[in-house]
Amino acid sequence: MKQVLTIVLLFTTLTVFSQVGINTTTPSDASVIDVHSTSDGIHFGGMLPPRVTLAERDLIPVTAADEGMLVYVLNPPNSQLQIWDGTAWQTLFPQSIEFSAVLAAWDVLGVGGFGPSPFNASESSASVTVGGLTRGSGLTTSGGGSANSWGADGWESGLPNESQANSIATGKFVTFTVMPNFGVNVSLTTIEHYNIRRSGTGPTTGIWQYSINGTDFSDIGAPIIWGGDTSATGNPQAAIDLSGIADLQNLTSTTTVTFRIVNWDASGAGGTWYINNINGNDLIVRGNLR
Numbered sequence: 001m002k003q004v005l006t007i008v009l010l011f012t013t014l015t016v017f018s019q020v021g022i023n024t025t026t027p028s029d030a031s032v033i034d035v036h037s038t039s040d041g042i043h044f045g046g047m048l049p050p051r052v053t054l055a056e057r058d059l060i061p062v063t064a065a066d067e068g069m070l071v072y073v074l075n076p077p078n079s080q081l082q083i084w085d086g087t088a089w090q091t092l093f094p095q096s097i098e099f100s101a102v103l104a105a106w107d108v109l110g111v112g113g114f115g116p117s118p119f120n121a122s123e124s125s126a127s128v129t130v131g132g133l134t135r136g137s138g139l140t141t142s143g144g145g146s147a148n149s150w151g152a153d154g155w156e157s158g159l160p161n162e163s164q165a166n167s168i169a170t171g172k173f174v175t176f177t178v179m180p181n182f183g184v185n186v187s188l189t190t191i192e193h194y195n196i197r198r199s200g201t202g203p204t205t206g207i208w209q210y211s212i213n214g215t216d217f218s219d220i221g222a223p224i225i226w227g228g229d230t231s232a233t234g235n236p237q238a239a240i241d242l243s244g245i246a247d248l249q250n251l252t253s254t255t256t257v258t259f260r261i262v263n264w265d266a267s268g269a270g271g272t273w274y275i276n277n278i279n280g281n282d283l284i285v286r287g288n289l290r
Ligand SMILES: [Ca+2]
Pocket: 107, 108, 109, 277, 278, 279, 280, 281, 282
C-alpha cells in the first residue's frame, strides 16, 4: 500500500512540474523547456523558430490570446524575428545595435548639362529606399550647365515679386525622398555640409523643407543666403541638424520623407543654381538605424 501511494504522488508531481530538456538531463528548474546547444561539447546547433514569408505570416490566424507568438519572417534583405503583441507583429531589435549610417549620398563629379532628373543617389543604405534629386516643374535646363554640378536654370517665378511662396507655387524647387525599408527604424540626424554654386542672376536665397505626407511641407531652419561666389569654387554651406525634428525620428516603412530646397530671388531666366562638387560625396543624408 505504501509503494502504491508513492507511485501516485510521483505521477502527480510530474504532471504539475513537467519539464523537457533537450541535450540536457537536468533542465533548469525555472524552465518548462531547456534547450542546450550541445550534449557532447563537440557538435553544436541552434534553435529554429518557424520561418515564414510575409504572406505566410499573415495567414497565421492570430488573436489577442496568441500574444507572445514568435516567427522569423523571410523578407531579404530585411528578414527578421517578429513577435505578436496581441494586436500586431512587432520586430525584435535590440536597442544596442542602433548605429549611424549614410542613408543617401550624391556625388556630382562628372555631372554636366545640369544632370538628369531624377538624379539617382550615388550611394545609399540597404535600409532605405531613396528617390533621386528631381527638378521642380517650373525649372529649366536651357543653358549649357556648369561641369561637375547638378541643378537648373529658370528660377524666376514670373510673378510680381520673388518669394518662397511664389517659388513653391511655380515649381521653383528641387526634391528627393528617403523611405525606411520594411523592418527598419530610421531616425534622420544630419544633412552634412555641402556646397552651392550659382550664377550672378541665379537665386540668392533658399530654404530646406521636409514633408512626411508628400503634400504638407515644414521649413527646416531659416532661409539661407547662398553666397556670391559664381566660380567652380562655389559657396560652402553649413551642415543641417535633423535630430531635433520629431517628425523625422523613429520612422518606419509607412513614411516617405520628401526633402525640398525652395529657391527665390533670381534676377534672370538664365540664372543658374547647382549642388556643387566638393571632395567625395556632395550631398549626404545621415541617420540612425535600428
Ligand atoms: Ca564630389
